[in-house]
Amino acid sequence: MSSKYGLLVDYNWCTGCHSCEIACKVELGLAEGQYGIKLFADGPRQLPSGRWEYTYLPVPTSLCNLCEDRVAMGKLPTCVHHCQAACMSFGTVEELAKVAAGKPKSSLFVPC
Amino acid sequence: MMRDELEGVNKSVYKTDWQWQEGEYTVTRTNQWTAPGCHNGCSVLYYTKDGKVEKIEGDPLSPYNQGRLCMRCIDMVEIVNHPERLKYPLRRVGERGGNDWERITWDEAYDEIEKNVRQIQEEFGPECIVSMQGTGRNICWQTPYLSYSAFGSPNFVLGFLSGDACYLPRTTIGHCFMGDFMVADCSQHLERRYQDPEYVLPEYMLIVGNNPLISNGDGFFGHWVVDLMKEGTKLIVIDPSCTWLASKADHWLRVRPGTDAAVIIAMLNVIINEDLYDHDFVENWCYGFDELKERVQEYTPERAAEIAWIDAEDIRAAARAFAKAMPASIQWGLKVDQTVCGIPLAHALLSLGAICGDLDVPGGCMIPRCAYDISDSYGCGLWNVPDEMLQKMLGVETSPLHALGFDPTANGDTVLQAIETGKPYPIKMLFIQSTNPIANMAADAPRVYNAMRSVPFNVVVDAFMTPTAIACADLVLPCAMSCERNSGRVWWWPLRSIVKVSEYHEAKSDEQIILDIGKRLNPRLFPWKDDVELMTWWVQSGNRFHAGWPAKTDQTFPELVEKVIDWPEDWAYRKYEKGLLRDDGQPGFNTNSGKCELYLTLFEAWGFDPLPYYEEPPESPVSTPELSEEYPLVLTTGARTWEYFHSEERQVPRLRESHPDPLTDMHPDTAAALGIVEGDWAWVENMRGKCKQRIRFNPTLHPKVVRSEHGWWFPEREGAEPDIFGVFDSNINNLTVQGVTGPTLYGAPYANQICKVYLVTKENDCSPSEIVTRKGGFQNVK
Ligand code: SF4
Ligand code: SF4
Ligand code: SF4
Numbered sequence: 001m002s003s004k005y006g007l008l009v010d011y012n013w014c015t016g017c018h019s020c021e022i023a024c025k026v027e028l029g030l031a032e033g034q035y036g037i038k039l040f041a042d043g044p045r046q047l048p049s050g051r052w053e054y055t056y057l058p059v060p061t062s063l064c065n066l067c068e069d070r071v072a073m074g075k076l077p078t079c080v081h082h083c084q085a086a087c088m089s090f091g092t093v094e095e096l097a098k099v100a101a102g103k104p105k106s107s108l109f110v111p112c
Numbered sequence: 113m114m115r116d117e118l119e120g121v122n123k124s125v126y127k128t129d130w131q132w133q134e135g136e137y138t139v140t141r142t143n144q145w146t147a148p149g150c151h152n153g154c155s156v157l158y159y160t161k162d163g164k165v166e167k168i169e170g171d172p173l174s175p176y177n178q179g180r181l182c183m184r185c186i187d188m189v190e191i192v193n194h195p196e197r198l199k200y201p202l203r204r205v206g207e208r209g210g211n212d213w214e215r216i217t218w219d220e221a222y223d224e225i226e227k228n229v230r231q232i233q234e235e236f237g238p239e240c241i242v243s244m245q246g247t248g249r250n251i252c253w254q255t256p257y258l259s260y261s262a263f264g265s266p267n268f269v270l271g272f273l274s275g276d277a278c279y280l281p282r283t284t285i286g287h288c289f290m291g292d293f294m295v296a297d298c299s300q301h302l303e304r305r306y307q308d309p310e311y312v313l314p315e316y317m318l319i320v321g322n323n324p325l326i327s328n329g330d331g332f333f334g335h336w337v338v339d340l341m342k343e344g345t346k347l348i349v350i351d352p353s354c355t356w357l358a359s360k361a362d363h364w365l366r367v368r369p370g371t372d373a374a375v376i377i378a379m380l381n382v383i384i385n386e387d388l389y390d391h392d393f394v395e396n397w398c399y400g401f402d403e404l405k406e407r408v409q410e411y412t413p414e415r416a417a418e419i420a421w422i423d424a425e426d427i428r429a430a431a432r433a434f435a436k437a438m439p440a441s442i443q444w445g446l447k448v449d450q451t452v453c454g455i456p457l458a459h460a461l462l463s464l465g466a467i468c469g470d471l472d473v474p475g476g477c478m479i480p481r482c483a484y485d486i487s488d489s490y491g492c493g494l495w496n497v498p499d500e501m502l503q504k505m506l507g508v509e510t511s512p513l514h515a516l517g518f519d520p521t522a523n524g525d526t527v528l529q530a531i532e533t534g535k536p537y538p539i540k541m542l543f544i545q546s547t548n549p550i551a552n553m554a555a556d557a558p559r560v561y562n563a564m565r566s567v568p569f570n571v572v573v574d575a576f577m578t579p580t581a582i583a584c585a586d587l588v589l590p591c592a593m594s595c596e597r598n599s600g601r602v603w604w605w606p607l608r609s610i611v612k613v614s615e616y617h618e619a620k621s622d623e624q625i626i627l628d629i630g631k632r633l634n635p636r637l638f639p640w641k642d643d644v645e646l647m648t649w650w651v652q653s654g655n656r657f658h659a660g661w662p663a664k665t666d667q668t669f670p671e672l673v674e675k676v677i678d679w680p681e682d683w684a685y686r687k688y689e690k691g692l693l694r695d696d697g698q699p700g701f702n703t704n705s706g707k708c709e710l711y712l713t714l715f716e717a718w719g720f721d722p723l724p725y726y727e728e729p730p731e732s733p734v735s736t737p738e739l740s741e742e743y744p745l746v747l748t749t750g751a752r753t754w755e756y757f758h759s760e761e762r763q764v765p766r767l768r769e770s771h772p773d774p775l776t777d778m779h780p781d782t783a784a785a786l787g788i789v790e791g792d793w794a795w796v797e798n799m800r801g802k803c804k805q806r807i808r809f810n811p812t813l814h815p816k817v818v819r820s821e822h823g824w825w826f827p828e829r830e831g832a833e834p835d836i837f838g839v840f841d842s843n844i845n846n847l848t849v850q851g852v853t854g855p856t857l858y859g860a861p862y863a864n865q866i867c868k869v870y871l872v873t874k875e876n877d878c879s880p881s882e883i884v885t886r887k888g889g890f891q892n893v894k
Binding site for chain 1: 122169178181187325334338341364754765766810
């Protein structure tokens, strides 16, 4: 039985460095204005406690093919490979869901 | 969990060889530095075909960056094969500023350089030739060696950097304080990194004067900090803006730009008065504690809080957290240098690390030197300059620190004055290697523009045609990018190979250029057959020094290429206990007293204040209240962006798409009062000049503080004057000042200016580039 694969972003640690975004553009050869994964930001926003919350999250688009060429060669998706905060992982949805259960802030994407 | 660099990497795809074949590609494991610029040097895999770089990846088997890369390195193929790169040597045709060039051969270019250099040497003296470089390019030792050994001039300088305000204040005071420098320990000296049993996780890290995630300054991969945070390291962040790191910090001190020194000295006050310091270390390894204790009494948290616009309790809490942490680490950056009290601020930070017992302990403030003691810096080749010529170095007369070679460079402000006044001697030639001073680095860019144009003969070496080259160059030489060079990276540890895997038209490496010029002018000091021999000399260059540590090496450059990355085995902590730091091999620090000099004996002898102090920025709401009525905002500059290294990469499509315009951060309330909405273009202006940038809201700033980007020019626009790629249009250095420094000549107020901001309208819109290049400057046009 073939499993479905996905991307897990442990966004507690995403620093908004854009490396995933540009790595994907390079890998897929995307034109200006197109993204296979796009970075979004919330904040800096002041919480009622006075602390500032600042959250980044990259979201895969419909162009994401989970780096099929790289994965076929035995490599990791380029976004995962280059993520500066080392906060992205690639795996089967089942494996990733287990990992996500143990993380305070994480998001599991199943782009395709 | 911290990432073990070897764990999980597919070894059938990623190999430990330095080169292998993968289908149609040759894969080479080496390291990337510059060009284009960066302060770091990460491990990469180049995929080449037919002599061209077609792909790049981070090397997952390198313990240094573990496969990770910033967007600039990820986009390297677009940069390296950029159609606008300089391909051939060019000679100016027509007037300076006209952007008209003819292609010449390298031999013709070298002939012209040789002819001019010899003529200047004979008629005026070698000292009339000034060589300069920008920051963060792989020319730290090459340009100096060329200046000292081929031109015979002691005048090597960092662009027109006022107050040597990048790194040098910190290194210089480090040498006076303890004979060395300090760096936050993220295990970067240990090959097994976080897994090494000797390594200890810092409990707290104090981050001051930089956002390391973006800047990667001083050979420090910023995201190492995130690695530590995942394991539990807590942060104290001192920054006028709430960066992502500040938002995750236990303590964020939102200081008024330029007031950090008051805050750090107040932290020392709390730590000393509450008896939170390390008595053993202070007793055994520090000199002048009583004097420091007396001095810090002047800096109560209340006084510092008033100066810095923060809360005294926050200073106390941060001080206690830092002092109680075992170990605590300090990640300091460029902004420490960019105030007139850069030296005393750095002195206070060193004192903080020392009295809390964090110096050179695992996970603390470690004391680095270059692996194998390689001569990697501005002093490379200084031994070839005769004493009497050294005395002519610009800056030596006014600063004992320069005179004694604490920092082996001429002083930028003094060089500018010499060009303008012809005193103490006229400047006849500038050799400008990988720096674009009017776009970035030179304060008061319009003044520097005029000065550079007045020098009779100028050579620019760069990768793209720059505004500086158009304004003042007679010859422009194309330099190779990192993948086209045989070179190396060491600052600090480990030693890394940089190996040539491709070529671009006639571009030559900086190593090859200095070798070619040197062989013509002074072959005795350039005995190497080729760049590979030159690099072997460099790898072994530590052998000429006598310090016992680090051990030297006899390996050759080709051997290094095969190793890719080399971690010497003699890294050690607590080196002061082991006799590794002093030239005489005795325990202690490499100073007169053998201790960390909280009270600086050298400063006392020279008549400078021997203890940390705070000085108000020369222009501020406090020091110039009348001026501040007209210019009510405090302006800080120079915050880094993910996309660009200072003035570089504006012509790179993917990077520019991500960051199309120059941005000024402003509090939304301040903007509302000025009728500005987010995205509007606005003038940022003060007594010296103005520029236009787009407003971005930043609610974390103090409403009276704005933050403007630096380094902007527009390669898509007209290169010829008056537009000159729009280099003065958004140039924040129209507002900064030259020649205002601390008493030691170190430290300049780049990051603590005053300004006003108002909307760009149809009525007031104009071209600052035209004002500078055609109308005599801002003072003539009101
Ligand atoms: S996995 Fe998807 S988002 Fe990530 S780089 Fe590959 S295609 Fe882009
Ligand atoms: S590469 Fe990683 S840290 Fe950077 S923006 Fe993407 S997910 Fe965030
Ligand atoms: S720090 Fe970033 S830009 Fe610099 S070499 Fe490393 S990956 Fe490249």
